[in-house]
Amino acid sequence: DVKVTQSSRYLVKRTGEKVFLECVQDMDHENMFWYRQDPGLGLRLIYFSYDVKMKEKGDIPEGYSVSREKKERFSLILESASTNQTSMYLCASLAGNRVGYTFGSGTRLTVV
């Protein structure tokens, strides 16, 4: 089974801090994704990457950036955290044949 691992389950950061959320997958998937999940809004796509060093904006990229230096690792960066970025962040990966969209357990980020 594909395993998608997010490095932190819970994070508390201060407004204005630079925040890194890390995600690693172990199945050599080409595609990786970052979503945020908020009550009543479902999951919304922030950024995705279809190859190393490649990235595409999702539906809500403002205030975020990403990095993919290695195929297995996809990082989400909050350059200057704000309270409206308090949310659950979910990473996912998908094989090139579009089979096996798999999520990590999530990182609950609180910005105070």
Added chain:
Amino acid sequence: QQQVKQSPQSLIVQKGGISIINCAYENTAFDYFPWYQQFPGKGPALLIAIRPDVSEKKEGRFTISFNKSAKQFSLHIMDSQPGDSATYFCAALDDYKLSFGAGTTVTVRA
């Protein structure tokens, strides 16, 4: 703007009853429709999925019904059990991007 509209927001069902969740979409480029189940503190896990050339798919107590002309699909949970209490998301895939409904919280009363 939510590309997949899901209802109801929540539902309560008695043990042994049927839970029904409905979703609708507009984008005809969607070609794969999965349902995810999420328990508190966990990421969403794939439950069952259907492609638009099939009208119904059943796996155990879970059934997806798909109406391509109406651009609607639904999840039926038969013989609901307390362990089915979770949040359910419908989703639709266009190329490599999944669009999600807002989610339905299902509570099964024993």
